Amino acid sequence: QVQLVEFGGGVVQAGRSLRLSCEASGFLFSSFGMHWVRQAPGKGLEWVAIISHDGSEAYYADSVKGRFTISRDNSKNTLYLQMNSLRAEDTAVYDCAKDLGGLLGIFDSWGQGTLVTVSS
């Protein structure tokens, strides 16, 4: 059974940095692309970033490009999101999600999310 558990959320001041982690279990982590998706309070879903199974490729939403970096450690079955220069509009629940394949762009399993609140 796929399990994805996010860590690292909290309250941070605008302009500061935060790193999120997502620990994966129940599947062969190193074989699948992984995503971060966020949801602002009371709002819809917004895709943030994807990383390929081996970390060689990554793509980002325009809203976070240049500020956020997605990475992974396959030896630890862990996905990361380094968030720099945080803004109030980055306030959201951040979910990690498993791709159905490599870089298909289909989210077939999700974590419960970690809340990031950026205070101005």
Next chain:
Amino acid sequence: DIVVTQSPVTLSVSLGERVTLSCRASQRVSGNLAWYQQKPGQAPRLLIYGTSTRATGIPARFSGSGSGTECTLTINSLQSEDFAIYYCQQYHNWPLTFGQGTKVEIK
């Protein structure tokens, strides 16, 4: 970016009814559309991908159809556990984009 638009925003329905949710992309997506269900306080769940392929474990009352820039999610005989928000998502191009969601509520 591909803009995904869902309609209606809210749908009030009764148990047992057939429900049809619509999704339109701003350009052709070659069938690369998925549907997700999200209940309050829960993570989204993949229902349909490839416009019409049900994900593992999804009941047969959920079906998807469409072509070009339009797609539809149909729920036959709505059950109590189906009241939720439904999101359409395109994965034809980066960045991946979602529709704004359709809330299916009890009439």
